[in-house]
Amino acid sequence: MSTRNPRPVVTFPIVLRELTVLRVADVTPGMRRVTLGGPQLRAFHRDGLDLPALRTEGFDDHVKFFFAEGDEPPVLPGQNVSSLDWPVDARPLAKDYTPVRFDPGAGEIDFDFVRHEGGVASTWAQRVKPGEVTWIAGPKMSHGHPEGADWLLVVGDETALPAIARWLAEMPAGTRARVFIEVGEESHRQELETAADATVTWLSRDGAPAGTTDLLEQAVRSMAWLPGTVYVWAAGEAVTLKGIRRHIAVERQVPREQSHFTGYWRRAEPAPGPLEDTVPKDEEAHERLHELTDLAPGFAIRTAVTLGLFDLVRGGVSGSAELARRTGTDPSLLGALLAYLVAIGLLEADGEAHRLTPVSEELVEDDHSSDEYHLGGAQAAMDLSLSGLLHTLRTGEPGYRTAGGEWVATAMHTDERLAGSARVAVEEEARWVAPGVSGAYDWASVPALTAGGHGVGTLVNALVKAHPALRVRIAALPSELRVLDEQILDTDVSPNVELIPQTGPVPHGGSTVLVSRLLERLADEDAVLILTGAAAALPPDGTLLLVEQIRPTDPDDIDATLQHLRLACLFGSGLRSQDELSALAVRAGLRVRRCDDIGWDHRLWVLEHSAGQ
């Protein structure tokens, strides 16, 4: 079955823009519209960087607004090539809002702010005056209208109203849609324009506080369900959405990829009591040490996810014996695992019956959790790889082998789940790098490109969309080509792409060859061999384009530090510096013509034969 995302995605470099408030007006008593403008809505130059014009192509795009705390000026992130540098010493105060209207010609963009008690963003919108300056970053991506659905179910509270109003206005004529919108009171309803075949149901809380009613859930439960394939989009208060999500997944059996749920805000929890302050310091240190060294919760949770235990409990299977039967496990040992999960707050027990807790609800509701924590997936291999850290530190070799005793690089050839989840992760990451790759080279001068490596499908999607005349040959193993064809390459891109079955990892043929993120899974000597092979296949005037992630110089970038250690444990590679990667190319008989920062700690090397080769 194809798991292609029904909503096509396009990503943009993330840009911080300084804008001016042009107008402020009330759409309803509960919603204030702030119109922003200024030269930085267009392409502009700052700190030596050429930054692109703002783009917003999806109804539920969002930007971050940056606010000041008290009388201090706002803490702003720094600008990189395609992304932002978040300061570690002082956290920017940022809130998400939906662009409801963007008119690039007039140089204006509108945002609708819900009026609510407290909150720096809501208060700012109530007080701000035309002429004042503000900062936004994004949108960083746009999701398109879902393809292949017979009808849409659209659900949201007033924070989702800007997105819903924009969607209805942009929806293809005749689209069948059932729309449920919750507002604080009748006077907060808006006139919504649409060419769609949409029925809009307004639900008023009649003054009850936002996030305290189940009006939306009851309305969705009691609606007349339409025939055909549905796509469900829901946004609003996070806890309120849970019941709707459960109903859609369990009772309506809507597959995960046919729905998009986003918690737009969360009703504040009561402030923690003074208990924490009374814990003595040395006891605190002991507790902290225990927390940091305890491997048991991580293994227990991952095992339960891999068995599908939390999904079964959510589906109403709650007794220990039945859970053991359905998961094919030993009843007595599963009983012990259940008891441990109860003890660490992942399940609640009521006699023999088990229920999810807010923590395990996160696990079943978050779209990524089942992949992230499944013991057969690539993320688990990344996490488990650190069990080989000692060996890797002492020898520089990969220290981790799978449960079957294989190196991960070997296991990937035969283990489809491991290889598949690694592929999905790299293709996701490639979305962010793609705009940088597209902008860093003169693709119009390339009649035909040969491409290979990890994340290459997503890069090719972006390149062909930006340069529709580009013809591409992607070389890979047949099984990888099948996945690219069925799941990764966009349908409008496929006609430009020829898929070439090939045993080796380096694409051969053609005078411009693109190799993406191949070296990060290879030890130095293997990387040199691969590059030497690529160089040998390149015609004398050919160009080899290499995309790789580099090791950031910032020691506070803990995610990158961990990624470095994990890659070393898995493949004996680790993240390399720009100079280290350039040196590998030189050892392979190549000359670095250029190396450009393409954002997200990635570089694009333009390589050619060394003189005399």
Ligand SMILES: Cc1cc2nc3c(=O)[nH]c(=O)nc-3n(C[C@H](O)[C@H](O)[C@H](O)COP(=O)(O)OP(=O)(O)OC[C@H]3O[C@@H](n4cnc5c(N)ncnc54)[C@H](O)[C@@H]3O)c2cc1C
């Ligand atoms: C992708 C995305 C798009 C969004 N688009 C919009 C949009 O276009 N317009 C919009 O108004 N909001 C939108 N939101 C929601 C908005 O970001 C949150 O409501 C945000 O918390 C408001 O920040 P604040 O500083 O005003 O309040 P906070 O400091 O976050 O919260 C202060 C208090 O107010 C409560 N609170 C927060 N939001 C609300 C609310 N809406 N109603 C009642 N109480 C609230 C909190 O529980 C807390 O007690 C969006 C959120 C996301 C994730």
